[in-house]
Amino acid sequence: GAPLGYLHVLWQRGEPAGKIPARRLRRAARLHRRLGPTGKEAHALKRLREAANSNDLDTVQQLLEDGTDPCAADDKGRTALHFASCNGNDHIVQLLLDHGADPNQRDGLGNTPLHLAACTNHVPVITTLLRGGARVDALDRAGRTPLHLAKSKLNILQEGFSHSLEAVRLEVKQIIQMLREYLDRLGRHEQKEQLDDLCSRLQMTSTKEQVDEVTDLLASFTSLSLQMQKMDNR
Structure with missing residues (x-):
């Protein structure tokens, strides 16, 4: 057999x-x-x-x-x-x-x-x-984390090159989900709550200006989180 x-x-x-x-x-x-x-x-x-x-x-x-x-x-x-x-x-x-x-x-x-x-x-x-158990300490051997990737993606979105409203909203939602999973794994629940708030605001958007506002807030959140990460690593 x-x-x-x-x-x-x-x-x-x-x-x-x-x-x-x-x-x-x-x-x-x-x-x-x-x-x-x-x-x-x-x-x-x-x-x-x-x-x-x-x-x-x-x-x-x-x-x-x-x-x-x-x-x-x-x-x-x-x-x-x-x-x-x-x-x-x-x-x-x-x-x-x-x-x-x-x-x-x-x-x-x-x-x-x-x-x-x-x-x-x-x-x-x-x-x-990340949900499946991947280690959260780095995305690559250069030491980048999901925060670095989120910042790069958001910079592109903020340039506003020919993205439809739905496409931008979807990308921002995906970035929020990634960061929520990452911060949850790190035990940073207060920051995760801030992301939950941004996600709720995103769901209520109906114009490009409103989506851009959430994108800018998420970019500021990501920059601040990166600064905190650098301080933690010292």
């Missing part, structure tokens, strides 16, 4: 697959990887990375349900989560995390999925990775 994947060991314990904690999935996957994949498994692992890289959600889902290890890397250390994060595919990122992908796994160059999402400015993916 077909060789048992690492998930079968967990399922034999009488626990539904959907209820298995991500931490246990990752631990079981590491044990399985030490034994090395069979030819059929190696093909499935490669297909998973390729599907994540080509934004093929259905294939990713099918392979994960079949027990394919989401943490398996190619010869450059890249996992399916690295590819999905770089591409900005939030749905595939969430699916991989739900099936035990490690948000802090590094590729051959030392990049985590969070680094790649930050380099390509995929704010919703950063939010999802």
